[in-house]
Amino acid sequence: MITHSVIRPSWFIQISGGYVFFFALYGLAVYMAGRMFPKQMLGFPLTDIGIFGTAVVILLAFRSNTAYNRFWEARIAWGDLVNHSRNFGSQVVQYIRPPSANGARAEDTAPVHRELIYRHLAFVNALRLQLRGQNDWKDLDPFLDKEEITTLTQFANRATQLNHRQSARLRELHEAGWIAERAYVEGLMDTVKHFYIAQGVSERIKGTPFPNQYSFFTRVFVWVFVLILPFGLIQHLGWTSVPLYTVLATIYIIIEHLGCRTEDPFEGRIEDVPIHAICRTIEIDLRQQLGETEVPEPLRPENGVLL
């Protein structure tokens, strides 16, 4: 997520794909050609181009709208993950107690709470790694014991299996009398369901991009428009048509690019949903719910970007 309100030149190059130089040259070439050949041969009536310009913008508006909605849906899924994680923190700490007969002591209880909440932090970070296609599995080391990490590597979808393992651990605790049945079924297992849902929504957005048939033809339409645009401008404008064209073409192309870049929010790009920062927020809040006093710092934007 870009946190700096002004787009920096390096991002500009990245987002625009450097086409600004191409447009400057192309506009200049059309302008020169327009001075050599008679107007009727080269010029297009602007009205035509106006029609197609409007059509292109309407398609880009549809595209931008969809891209933002996908971004926002991804953000909502991770927001839900935050909400249910905090709720899970309260549930774990309040619902899970040693069987009363045993004479519950804080020393017995704390490691169990810690284990469950740390496994949840492992789940959240595993989901982050899977979505971004990263392999920094050592990020999970602080949250799981060695053995569990080893077992994990054999599974196709580690986040799913961590959540599944969590549900198994909850059952063991329930059977051992640590969790009352109601709190187990309607409290904790319901929260586990919400974790599956947040995971599934993220994977859906990751795995099903905006239909390629639409993005391809929108891109073609934009490029056709941008390439015929200078033939319309040279009829009416002098040399000022070159810088004007460069600015306009760049803006159209950038809006198209923004759609492509924003609609896939888990690619590790500067426009991503900042899921690493969200993982950290969850970690801080849950560890403070456990009563820990030494918690890591929130992630800060680096160079105006928060990942």
Add this chain to the structure above:
Amino acid sequence: MITHSVIRPSWFIQISGGYVFFFALYGLAVYMAGRMFPKQMLGFPLTDIGIFGTAVVILLAFRSNTAYNRFWEARIAWGDLVNHSRNFGSQVVQYIRPPSANGARAEDTAPVHRELIYRHLAFVNALRLQLRGQNDWKDLDPFLDKEEITTLTQFANRATQLNHRQSARLRELHEAGWIAERAYVEGLMDTVKHFYIAQGVSERIKGTPFPNQYSFFTRVFVWVFVLILPFGLIQHLGWTSVPLYTVLATIYIIIEHLGCRTEDPFEGRIEDVPIHAICRTIEIDLRQQLGETEVPEPLRPENGVLL
């Protein structure tokens, strides 16, 4: 679902319906006629055409938006199916245990878990076959025993009856003391309800297309526009009007076609929601939740298309 970001020529033919050749000829014919007859007889003022072009694009934007929403709603239904299937996996494995008095052994438990989860995989695949109108019922063979398959054939809607059979099996297990009441009613039967819902949403999108009255008249409007468009262009442009017209008409028609093709996402076409791949994802995750180590591979895109 098209996974290749560039549309291949063969898809282009399929999507455009081959009208590109027709437009080239038609544009040429109008251009030739325009050279033989006086302009006033044939030419239309471009402003008119601009008005109708804008109108057409606004209708196409409405169309595209609706088509994408239908596609996405279908994808969400299948995403929910994934989420609740994973949750079902955890529920089955954790909630269903032999009655404690019996001295539960893993050997007793595993076949029961396996039966339920395999029946669910049969349900998911039966829903896929029904939606796509395919008859490969042998795809269910690995998941059900012979007898159950035979019984199934007599039902109008096999997916419904498989889910219904699942609910009957759960009751038997509950009555035999394998499932506590709360886990039965509020856990497993609630998940069964979500399977009915995901099925119902898919069938609704399949069975109720975008209203034909709208799609028909939008198509007529687009065609009227595309057929009068060259009469506007020939007034201002020379022979370049022919390729320009061909490109523009093709783009308009393609956007209309994309709406038609994307809005019905269960037809076995290249633009479909990839429900076969989703079935496989569910199968892999659930079988790993059962502890199986030999699971099938995920479906890969073939020739840039994932079904």
Add this chain to the structure above:
Amino acid sequence: MITHSVIRPSWFIQISGGYVFFFALYGLAVYMAGRMFPKQMLGFPLTDIGIFGTAVVILLAFRSNTAYNRFWEARIAWGDLVNHSRNFGSQVVQYIRPPSANGARAEDTAPVHRELIYRHLAFVNALRLQLRGQNDWKDLDPFLDKEEITTLTQFANRATQLNHRQSARLRELHEAGWIAERAYVEGLMDTVKHFYIAQGVSERIKGTPFPNQYSFFTRVFVWVFVLILPFGLIQHLGWTSVPLYTVLATIYIIIEHLGCRTEDPFEGRIEDVPIHAICRTIEIDLRQQLGETEVPEPLRPENGVLL
């Protein structure tokens, strides 16, 4: 719901309201007048008309969008009715058993299941009749006994009271020990709530049309546009303006009409949500869940229309 992809001439007349003939005559009249009087007296500049044409189309797009959303919301309500009906089928069959002490026999159980599911089918069909304003109350005869039908006639809203009666019957069964408390309160009564909701959503769409203030002024705007349009065309076009005008005016008017017709989906018109067919689907599935083997056929489209 129109199932035929091509609009037939008779539907065309019905949808267009026959205005196509009026537009042909009106266009001809304006064309004739344009030849008799000087252009300046009669002609409008097309740019003006373009502005208003765009304005009209944007309003029509808003209108179409809202109409489709209302149609789709109605379809979703009936889809939810399908989903919860199937779930109700499973709940009734699995949850409702004779008190164990009695020695439950299938002969005792089946009539109870049948009664409840048939009453639900009566509810679904009563809702259909009420929404469409039909009086074919004999359609309920197969589902209810005589006495219940007689009682029903005194109520303002029969669907509400059928569902209420269902809840009373469930309580009796619960009190007689046929339904465990959890399955009663959180299973069956929760489903009864969903039936109230699906009914309420349908009645809301039926009872609160798209605000008349909007539909009236949109219609006025479209007509003003359509009536001044030929004065713009005659300036530039010859006799071809007459057929062109006729086509264009008809398209605008039809889009306006489609909004009016689609946004009220319970009027028994060809564009309706096919609630009769949905009632039949529910009937087939639920009767097969009961184990009945002789079930009615699904409703087929008649003359390309499914009601």
Add this chain to the structure above:
Amino acid sequence: MITHSVIRPSWFIQISGGYVFFFALYGLAVYMAGRMFPKQMLGFPLTDIGIFGTAVVILLAFRSNTAYNRFWEARIAWGDLVNHSRNFGSQVVQYIRPPSANGARAEDTAPVHRELIYRHLAFVNALRLQLRGQNDWKDLDPFLDKEEITTLTQFANRATQLNHRQSARLRELHEAGWIAERAYVEGLMDTVKHFYIAQGVSERIKGTPFPNQYSFFTRVFVWVFVLILPFGLIQHLGWTSVPLYTVLATIYIIIEHLGCRTEDPFEGRIEDVPIHAICRTIEIDLRQQLGETEVPEPLRPENGVLL
């Protein structure tokens, strides 16, 4: 809610604010001035005005869309109130029974059911009065006893406190053994929560209008457009520009007005959500659920308006 499909002249005056006369005079004045001064001094090029006309319409479409969504969200809240009221009717009648030890008699039960349902009717009507800012508190007299009405007057938000009182009464009944715990907590108290929600949604729409910054500048934009429009028309049109201008300006202003009037649906205006009629619907259905045979008539539209 306007139930008459044609807008009557008196509504037209009310909605248009009578500006139609102003526009006629203003258009005439500009036309006269245009004949006295040279065109170049007064006339604007229509293309400019076209651009701004399109801009204005796009903003008005956004405005209309938002207004309709607010209206519809309010209608949905009241639809939910209907649904949960009917469900409450069934819950009260089925769940609330004298403790079995006492030998339950219908004579004991009926007054309790009646009291609860009548208090709910009081809640619904109190919410209506508060939303519309009316003081007809005597409308609650048939539903509450004297003492409760007196107590009520001291509260800031009477609907909230009526619902709160309802929850207190339910607890008393639960403690007295009239309601089983499950039906109390998960049935009736859940419905009470939905009443709080429907109330809260209505109050949110009432208390937070469409942001004034947007409505103010949209209005300014529309007026600027409408006031410069005649300077564009007089260049091209003769005296016909005066009636044409009057019609067009009136339509633009009316669309702006409709947004303002529709987006606040609890003002007691003709465009309101008909909450009085909905209160009556609830009353009829719930009293029939109680078994009462003498129920009031549904509210009928008066002069084409239903409140």
Add this chain to the structure above:
Amino acid sequence: MITHSVIRPSWFIQISGGYVFFFALYGLAVYMAGRMFPKQMLGFPLTDIGIFGTAVVILLAFRSNTAYNRFWEARIAWGDLVNHSRNFGSQVVQYIRPPSANGARAEDTAPVHRELIYRHLAFVNALRLQLRGQNDWKDLDPFLDKEEITTLTQFANRATQLNHRQSARLRELHEAGWIAERAYVEGLMDTVKHFYIAQGVSERIKGTPFPNQYSFFTRVFVWVFVLILPFGLIQHLGWTSVPLYTVLATIYIIIEHLGCRTEDPFEGRIEDVPIHAICRTIEIDLRQQLGETEVPEPLRPENGVLL
């Protein structure tokens, strides 16, 4: 939230950023230059500018729409907070009772109810302070005892920990026999979950602004348009182009600014969601539910603004 329907001059300066003066001067400068140089050198054809004007407006409509949706989503989250707070009020008062064996007395019960509801009021106000980035932590003093306030200061997210503390207190009460298990798990803890959700939604909107890449390039596009606009106007208009340009440019810039200001609704600006007033509403209703008679006044708008 601006409650005054007319935007005051001081707000106008604030919203427009004072650019109105700049546009007046810039428009004058271009007009003067246009009189000194030949038209062809400086003037742009208006058609071009029309195309870009339409494009700009479509992007601004997308922007405005998104901004309003974000504002409204924030308002809904706080509306849900109101609804669940009222419900929490009823739950606390009805569900929490001294263990019956003790002989419950109102004197024992009232302080417990008061403590829980006051802590909730502290949570609501802490959330408000955090969202607005204010440090008036003394606002919580009336609701918490000294010790709890001191403990609170060590946490990163005080609202989370207050809600977590609430859940701990509820457990203590449950363990002490003051709350039945069902009311505890499915009543009160469910409401605690909804508080986490309302908090999380607010923080999501606060922490994830409308993507900067979109807002930046939209702003650039608007400015490019506004700066070339006068070159189009001077071709056709005389000195009237200067005031006309000033008005139009200001309107475009203001619409852009409104998007930026409305889409971040927790900044303590005049366009904010009035969360302080909502906190007060919650306080009044909940304290009246507790039976308190002396409650604070609702917040009134100051100078036409409600915060």
